Amino acid sequence: MKIRTNFSLKALNSLNVSAITPEIFFPTKLEELSELPQSKVAKSYILGEGSNTLFCQKNAPIIIKPSLVGIEVTESDECFQISAACAENWHDLVLFCVNNGIYGLENLALIPGSVGAAPVQNIGAYGVEVGDFIERITWFDFASKALIDFSKADCQFAYRNSIFKQALSGKGIITHVHFSLPKAWQAVNSYQGLSEIDLPITPQAIMAKVMQLRQAKLPEPKQLPNAGSFFKNPLVSVDFFAILQEKYPTIPFYKQANGEMKLAAGWLIEQAGLKGFREAGIGIHEKQALVLINYQGKSGQEIVAFARFIQEKVQAKFNVHLDPEVRFIGGDELNDIACLGSQK
Numbered sequence: 001m002k003i004r005t006n007f008s009l010k011a012l013n014s015l016n017v018s019a020i021t022p023e024i025f026f027p028t029k030l031e032e033l034s035e036l037p038q039s040k041v042a043k044s045y046i047l048g049e050g051s052n053t054l055f056c057q058k059n060a061p062i063i064i065k066p067s068l069v070g071i072e073v074t075e076s077d078e079c080f081q082i083s084a085a086c087a088e089n090w091h092d093l094v095l096f097c098v099n100n101g102i103y104g105l106e107n108l109a110l111i112p113g114s115v116g117a118a119p120v121q122n123i124g125a126y127g128v129e130v131g132d133f134i135e136r137i138t139w140f141d142f143a144s145k146a147l148i149d150f151s152k153a154d155c156q157f158a159y160r161n162s163i164f165k166q167a168l169s170g171k172g173i174i175t176h177v178h179f180s181l182p183k184a185w186q187a188v189n190s191y192q193g194l195s196e197i198d199l200p201i202t203p204q205a206i207m208a209k210v211m212q213l214r215q216a217k218l219p220e221p222k223q224l225p226n227a228g229s230f231f232k233n234p235l236v237s238v239d240f241f242a243i244l245q246e247k248y249p250t251i252p253f254y255k256q257a258n259g260e261m262k263l264a265a266g267w268l269i270e271q272a273g274l275k276g277f278r279e280a281g282i283g284i285h286e287k288q289a290l291v292l293i294n295y296q297g298k299s300g301q302e303i304v305a306f307a308r309f310i311q312e313k314v315q316a317k318f319n320v321h322l323d324p325e326v327r328f329i330g331g332d333e334l335n336d337i338a339c340l341g342s343q344k
């Protein structure tokens with residue numbers, strides 16, 4: 001297995017933050033996972049493509065970068081089953097599927113990152129979440145060194161959340177994701193922007209539109225380092241929402257099945273007067289107020305301070321707390337550090 005010491009992570013995180021790990025492991029085979037030293041895995045961080053990760057400190061923890069690749073396809077009368085290894089690139093998998101007549105993932109085109117990270121925060125866009133299509137997940141458990149299969153129900157998928165981000169965080173590695181994609185395709189095109197697609201609606205047309213919309217409003221991390229949506233859309237109670245709506249009649253909202261109201265974090269940031277705001281080499285994107293950009297290679301700590309400033313402004317105006325969507329990784333910490341406090 002490839003192992004490197006005192007390794008720079010600058011090229012391995014989309015915010016382009018400087019950080020050094022004392023040791024990084026690149027297992028490429030299932031057998032190599034058992035060779036990871038038990039004393040070290042307990043202190044490690046699992047890194048995919050680093051597009052949802054903020055290294056808060058210059059000194060990063062030990063890193064495991066699972067590097068298993070491969071895609072397998074089987075089919076039944078009703079479904080295609082795709083098994084993809086964790087280090088496959090997510091967008092390449094979407095392209096592979098659509099180009100081979102396997103449909104369902106097209107709304108999730110162009111989301112940066114690896115297949116293995118996709119279930120962790122249950123990636124979602126344009127009305128679809130990856131959990132909708134996951135049948136099971138193969139997991140390497142650090143404690144028992146065994147491979148375990150989790151059913152979709154075991155994964156506890158929720159909005160930008162799953163068991164892998166909660167109880168199982170830091171306890172193992174997603175090695176393979178197994179998808180079930182029905183042959184009877186149903187377009188999901190009710191989301192803003194997709195309803196304008198000309199008839200007949202095809203998966204290819206949805207994918208092209210999604211890519212066009214994303215390219216128009218989301219900055220490419222290689223040119224403008226960012227981690228996509230920096231904050232989650234906050235959930236508030238119906239009663240609290242009624243107070244907000246009286247004061248701000250145009251406030252966008254999405255009613256949730258459990259009765260809560262989801263607010264648009266980008267709108268809140270924009271209304272707080274921060275869209276396009278830029279200070280000391282860090283800023284908020286002019287076209288998308290949810291995206292923070294590290295214009296001048298600033299440190300993780302400086303980005304945390306900037307994010308805290310945004311949180312405070314939104315809190316002061318709306319009395320709503322913004323929780324980060326990005327994973328905050330501390331120096332010697334095993335798991336995320338709650339740099340920005342908790343949601344409720």
Ligand SMILES: Cc1cc2nc3c(=O)[nH]c(=O)nc-3n(C[C@H](O)[C@H](O)[C@H](O)COP(=O)(O)OP(=O)(O)OC[C@H]3O[C@@H](n4cnc5c(N)ncnc54)[C@H](O)[C@@H]3O)c2cc1C
Binds near residue numbers: 112125219
């Ligand atoms: C421009 C841009 C746009 C984005 N748009 C969206 C969007 O529309 N919707 C959306 O949901 N997200 C979006 N994101 C966020 C990001 O693309 C996703 O969170 C993606 O899944 C991160 O993949 P990654 O491999 O880069 O993860 P990393 O940042 O490397 O890791 C993220 C988390 O997954 C864990 N992890 C990674 N691999 C494994 C593994 N094999 N086993 C166990 N745990 C693992 C890490 O420990 C960490 O907790 C966007 C990001 C950018 C930069």
